[in-house]
Amino acid sequence: MLNSKIGLKLTFGVALTILVVIAIFAYFNIQSENRSLLTEVERAAQQYSDHLKADMGYDMLHNDRERIQEDVRRIGRQGTIDGIRVFNKMGEVIYSSESAEIGKMVDIKAATCFRCHLTGKPVKRLQKQEHMRFFRTNPDSSRQLGIINPIYNEPSCWTAACHMHPESQTVLGVLDVTMPLDKVDQNIRRSQVAIIVLAVSAIIILSVIIGFLVRWWIDRPVQDLLKATRQVAGGNLGYRVEVKREDELGMLAKSFNSMTDNLADARLQLFQSDKLASMGRLAAGVAHEINNPLTAVLTNSSFLLKRSQGQPEMREDLQVIVSETIRCREIVKSLLDFARQTVPKKRKADINQIIQRAATVVENQLSMGQVELVMDLDDKLPNVTVDANQIQQVFINLMVNASDAIGEDGGTINVTSRPISLGPAGTLQIKRALCRKRHDLVDRKIQIDGKPAISMRYKKNKETGLIHLNPMYGSNEHKLNGMPGFDKEVELMCPDCSASLIADGEFCPDCGSSIYAFEVPLKGLVQGCLKEGCGWHRWEQVDSSWNDEYVEVRVTDDGCGIPQEQLQKLFEPFSTTKGQKGTGLGLAVTWGIVDNHNGTISVESKLGVGTTFTIRIPVGP
């Protein structure tokens, strides 16, 4: 656990540091508290002892032994004193708060004497500190403080009337006061407990706060990133980390996202080029292998057809063989063409007829699979300039796909055709956009709905960055993405040369804001309002001369449907949904053909409900 989570490790590390710091702090705090309490006790004891000595001095000069013993006994009974003893130089107890001790000799090795008589010979003067001793009468009892106060010989002592002490004596005796330390020790313990409690709670609170912060600032974003890397490692290059902050981890998330974008781009290109390369090889192989047998079939059948005048029944069959073999030839060629992206041979043709022909070709396949083909074709369909063979191939592909989706349980394929009018809005993609100095603004690295976006640089006060315009002209999406709020200060320019893209002296007729303008080669100026939400745009040359006539063909089935994740890749080469059954080329070829006709193909699908392919081809001149 500890090895696996950076947040936990960090929290643990910080908590440990806090623990050590606070423990050291608490230790020294307790020490100093002890010292100051004891110093205070020592000072009080010393003072007390000095007072007592001075007090007794007077009685001693008068040699009033009764009174001295009475004082000692009385004072010794107070709670703050454990005992008072006065012994003479010989170690005999002269006075004591315990009457029983009077007259007893004190061993020179006893704690009281030991201080001065440590080295064997009497010491004249003691340091103040050395007067004190801490001891316990037995291990279980509380501590006591003993203070020894030597009674030195003074002139008044040897001149006193009693003549008790000769002048030669230095020390007359010792006043030994013993005081209980239980109260002090109790205080010390109390303050120790308080400090420890404080330290422990500080450690706990700090750890919790740090743990929380680490989790919030580090653990979560790291977990998010980790999740993202796992997703990306698993192949989901569409996964994005949510960028919530501007700190280093936020920046990391941002760069991670852009790295994934680039990776996805590179992978797509690699896939496409790889697929196209292998398709080129495949096509070349197929072309060579199939064209020889096809030559035998086509030449023989067309030769027979030439010689079968007057045999109408046979001619009809031969005609089918010849035309279908020619179609095979065109398929093989279109395979090569797709790999090489060549041009269709366009003639005016009736789309309905092409659909009928395609239906005849797939009919056998459909009836075997219990599939009903329902056609609803508009008679008033205008003729369209197309490569009839290629477009027929498109319909055959879609019908065969529909039939495969329906499977063996049976179902219906609906094919409808109708003329429609479409404005340029949402149908025309801007593929090149030039600034005044002829730099192309179309940025292939940034895609909106899979199409290269138009990039412009904005500058507002000191802030600068790129904004992107959806290249689908006039659609609802044809708007500036990422604009940092519009006002008069905003400048817009070419990312390459910084030439301004704002139209001088022209303003939006709807809202009066500034407008941007760029040129599409040979197709004039595209203009649009900068203000978000206004949406005004104009492309004079296209708006006025737009050919809005289209033929729309829809192929709908009630088959199994296509999963959402496959829809995006549907038109890529080799992305088959049929497993071993398909080559994965059908829809790629279909897409290529429709695109070559400047048309659009789109797909809608719902799992278990069915799929609709919609093809729109411009009627053309």
Place this chain on the structure above:
Amino acid sequence: MKQIQDILVIDDEPMVTRVVTKVCGAEGMTAAAVNHANEALHCLDEGEFRLILCDIMMPELNGFQFLEELSKRGIHTPVVMMTGYSTVENAVKSLTSTGAVDYIPKPFTADELLTVIMRSLRCGMLLNEAESASLPRSGAMSYVPCPANYHRLGYASWALMEDKGTALIGVSDLFLRAAEGIKAFELSLPGEDLLQGIPCTEMTSPDGSIHNIMCPLSGRILEVNTQAQSNPSLVERDPYFRGWLYRILPSNPASDLQWLSL
């Protein structure tokens, strides 16, 4: 005296040689078929042919190596190249190699095959006439009274670079003569793209056969000569000036032109 036959068919696929000789035979032509280019060289030692149909992708000696071999041996029999691998490169190389007069991608119908054979036979005849009129022979081009600054793709079509960077495209007079005249043209529309070596127009001759004219330059059609379309005889009378077919914007003139001969 060597025996003279009409056609020599060379293809490593027996099915193909068989059907080609059958179609030729039905039209009253004599044809020999071999499955190796080396055998063909042997046949050419033994007898003479008016036309050779030769596959490009063959084991041992391929079609282009065969052409070189013919050139080395001084054999001037016109050759039509065939291939199942109909790439632009193969097409252009076939039309521009010394000795080759035409190119037909496989598979083809009997009519398509016969159209190419007939046209190439006539082309060979016209070239022979030119030779007997003691004009110097330099490839297939010697006969064509084509203006000097015109770039030509084989004997089929021409391109003229114009000052504005555009180019005119038309059909050569030798092709027109070999096809025995024009009845109609099927022209593409302005805005469409043309590719070098790929048919740019279908021409119908009076006998109803359809001839594909290979495009000499890749590019986008800017203008179609409507006069030529409405009046095909204009092309026949003046193929190099008023009888142009397309004005195009060449997409890759530098690399395209290196294939063409001036």
